[in-house]
Amino acid sequence: MSGAPGSPIDSVLREARRFPPSDEFRAGARLGSDELERLYAQAERDPDGFWADRARELHWFTPWQQVLDWQPPWARWFVGATTNLAWNCLDRHLDTRLGARLGARGDKAAIVWEGEPGDRRTLSYRELHAEVCRFANGLASLGVTSGDCVMIYLPLVPEAAIAMLACARLGATHSVVFGGFSAEALRDRALDAGARLVITADGGWRRGKIVPLKENVDRAVAGAPGIERVVVLRRTGHEIAFAPERDVWWHDLVAGASEQHDAPALDAEHPLFILYTSGTTGKPKGIVHTTGGYMVGVHATTRWVFDLREDDVYWCTADVGWVTGHSYVVYGPLLAGATTVMYEGAPDFPEPDRLWRVVAEHGVTIFYTAPTAIRAFVKWGEAWPARHKLSSLRLLGSVGEPINPEAWIWYHRVIGGGRCPVVDTWWQTETGSILIAPLPGVTTLKPGSCTRALPGIAADVVHKDGTSCGPDQGGYLVIRRPWPSMLRTVHGDPERYVSQYWSEIDGVYFAGDGARRDADGYFWVMGRVDDVINVAGHRLGTMEIESALVSHPAVAEAAVVGRPDELKGQGIVAFVTVKSGVVSSPALGAELRAHVTQEIGALARPDEIRFADALPKTRSGKIMRRLLKELAATGAVTGDVTTLEDLAVLLRLGGTDDE
Numbered sequence: 001m002s003g004a005p006g007s008p009i010d011s012v013l014r015e016a017r018r019f020p021p022s023d024e025f026r027a028g029a030r031l032g033s034d035e036l037e038r039l040y041a042q043a044e045r046d047p048d049g050f051w052a053d054r055a056r057e058l059h060w061f062t063p064w065q066q067v068l069d070w071q072p073p074w075a076r077w078f079v080g081a082t083t084n085l086a087w088n089c090l091d092r093h094l095d096t097r098l099g100a101r102l103g104a105r106g107d108k109a110a111i112v113w114e115g116e117p118g119d120r121r122t123l124s125y126r127e128l129h130a131e132v133c134r135f136a137n138g139l140a141s142l143g144v145t146s147g148d149c150v151m152i153y154l155p156l157v158p159e160a161a162i163a164m165l166a167c168a169r170l171g172a173t174h175s176v177v178f179g180g181f182s183a184e185a186l187r188d189r190a191l192d193a194g195a196r197l198v199i200t201a202d203g204g205w206r207r208g209k210i211v212p213l214k215e216n217v218d219r220a221v222a223g224a225p226g227i228e229r230v231v232v233l234r235r236t237g238h239e240i241a242f243a244p245e246r247d248v249w250w251h252d253l254v255a256g257a258s259e260q261h262d263a264p265a266l267d268a269e270h271p272l273f274i275l276y277t278s279g280t281t282g283k284p285k286g287i288v289h290t291t292g293g294y295m296v297g298v299h300a301t302t303r304w305v306f307d308l309r310e311d312d313v314y315w316c317t318a319d320v321g322w323v324t325g326h327s328y329v330v331y332g333p334l335l336a337g338a339t340t341v342m343y344e345g346a347p348d349f350p351e352p353d354r355l356w357r358v359v360a361e362h363g364v365t366i367f368y369t370a371p372t373a374i375r376a377f378v379k380w381g382e383a384w385p386a387r388h389k390l391s392s393l394r395l396l397g398s399v400g401e402p403i404n405p406e407a408w409i410w411y412h413r414v415i416g417g418g419r420c421p422v423v424d425t426w427w428q429t430e431t432g433s434i435l436i437a438p439l440p441g442v443t444t445l446k447p448g449s450c451t452r453a454l455p456g457i458a459a460d461v462v463h464k465d466g467t468s469c470g471p472d473q474g475g476y477l478v479i480r481r482p483w484p485s486m487l488r489t490v491h492g493d494p495e496r497y498v499s500q501y502w503s504e505i506d507g508v509y510f511a512g513d514g515a516r517r518d519a520d521g522y523f524w525v526m527g528r529v530d531d532v533i534n535v536a537g538h539r540l541g542t543m544e545i546e547s548a549l550v551s552h553p554a555v556a557e558a559a560v561v562g563r564p565d566e567l568k569g570q571g572i573v574a575f576v577t578v579k580s581g582v583v584s585s586p587a588l589g590a591e592l593r594a595h596v597t598q599e600i601g602a603l604a605r606p607d608e609i610r611f612a613d614a615l616p617k618t619r620s621g622k623i624m625r626r627l628l629k630e631l632a633a634t635g636a637v638t639g640d641v642t643t644l645e646d647l648a649v650l651l652r653l654g655g656t657d658d659e
């Protein structure tokens with residue numbers, strides 16, 4: 001146990017297992033240890049030169065005069081340069097003048113898509129380019145121009161990527177809203193962003209049912225008078241209301257449109273997208289990303305972290321409604337000229353082996369998902385993946401939350417067959433691209449650690465006064481220097497950008513996470529600092545107690561919260577779901593409390609274990625500890641529940657006032 005004055009969090013968990021890259025993986029890896037050390041050294045010695053070299057791997061219409069203009073906390077990257085992100089994602093792979101390596105991808109699959117009902121579509125780079133150009137021309141014919149904001153509210157269909165790329169091509173800032181969000185959420189975001197147009201579909205498929213997207217748009221637009229036009233994709237084909245002077249069918253819009261479109265040269269700092277972070281508390285923030293730096297960050301990280309090779313079939317399961325879908329479903333893989341897989345529906349439809357069926361049938365080689373999904377796979381049981389041949393996989397990834405070591409080990413063993421490195425990638429909507437992650441051909445993995453910062457990223461764990469913590473001392477995770485894909489501001493609220501990210505600790509970017517670095521310099525993220533529990537003066541991260549619980553064979557998932565305790569300051573309440581086939585009982589509760597005592601110590605032993613059939617999560621899969629905290633403390637929940645994935649979960653936990 002080590003805490004220090006000024007540290008927000010104490011670290012109590014130790015994980016001793018180690019996974020060095022296999023000789024086979026090392027031999028074929030894109031990045032070897034010599035090259036990596038060279039990159040680290042260059043980034044240290046000459047950060048601007050380092051990023052300029054990364055930028056030169058992409059196409060610019062006019063070069064930059066300055067790599068970085070840094071007026072803390074305001075950054076401009078590749079000052080004076082012009083480029084076009086969609087051109088780099090598409091035309092660059094078709095343009096034979098660029099030489100043999102590039103320009104030869106016209107017939108290569110860019111997007112391999114499967115709808116929930118089982119329909120399939122593959123778009124080559126040439127076809128995707130044509131579709132994007134047609135749609136860009138269609139949008140332009142509706143008056144969309146550079147600087148406008150366009151909302152995208154679609155299911156996970158190829159047109160979602162086409163719409164994003166068409167906006168990027170035109171210089172229209174897109175704001176994607178996840179199709180699971182309500183009409184109200186869409187309206188609030190459209191108002192905040194000042195959007196003029198919405199791109200949607202008649203509906204999408206989810207667990208065999210239709211998500212009524214167009215209906216939601218109609219209700220949202222009623223409260224957002226700035227929306228002049230609505231483009232509607234026909235997906236489900238069911239009857240919808242149609243306002244002919246406002247609404248236009250996607251297929252009508254592109255019917256006569258040309259497949260040629262000259263990509264305009266856009267300023268490197270042109271706003272590419274606004275993405276609202278769901279946030280578990282407060283008003284959503286519109287995170288603003290710009291063009292040039294974002295492009296450089298996602299291009300470099302996609303190739304490094306996923307070790308992309310020409311013949312890979314890469315699948316990131318995220319929805320385009322989240323930043324992961326922006327950076328690692330659409331832009332990163334397409335910049336890298338990869339084949340990116342998209343699947344529209346639920347992972348357990350029609351049965352809990354759907355994802356493994358997709359992996360086997362499409363020959364997926366790289367698979368990137370979230371710990372919440374992995375814990376669901378663990379809960380459903382090994383029989384489901386065992387039905388399918390998963391031998392095409394060679395690399396696995398994780399993102400979104402700290403991954404509990406036991407879930408990591410399960411993922412590695414059951415899905416990866418013990419042969420695939422697991423890259424645990426730490427980043428945020430705000431960071432735009434991955435900042436801390438293993439390089440799979442080089443890094444020795446430790447389950448539960450996102451390992452080292454990538455070259456060029458000055459990550460550290462610090463005390464409140466900004467000084468670095470010692471090995472294994474818990475502290476605040478910060479980034480000491482700007483990086484190209486960083487957020488530029490919070491839309492319409494620059495003060496919030498300054499106060500939230502650059503004021504907590506002097507002179508550095510504050511991520512909001514608690515973490516420690518071990519003696520090897522590896523990062524262990526312990527969760528949001530707001531979630532820390534203070535038991536008798538010890539500041540415990542929820543993550544470590546949850547990991548201890550999940551390491552018990554009966555447990556699928558756990559969420560730990562504090563509740564006021566007269567004696568100890570805070571007591572610990574654990575909400576636990578068990579694996580399928582396990583029956584919960586008071587005896588199991590006692591066993592779990594003893595298990596935590598053994599794994600961590602009596603200090604971290606939960607005062608109470610509450611069994612649940614599911615935990616309340618945000619729509620992006622993060623456990624809503626705020627609700628559980630309220631429930632543990634008062635027995636009811638009164639706060640805002642609009643970001644909750646499934647209200648019924650909370651009702652079954654016995655916890656809303658409007659039951």
Ligand code: WT7
Nearest residue numbers: 324399400401402424425426427428429513525
């Ligand atoms: C927060 C950012 C990054 C895309 C998806 C989430 C947590 C994310 C990890 C990881 C531990 C992680 C952090 C971070 N987080 N990845 N590999 N290990 N924690 O984006 O919704 O902006 O959330 O997710 O707490 O701050 P986001």
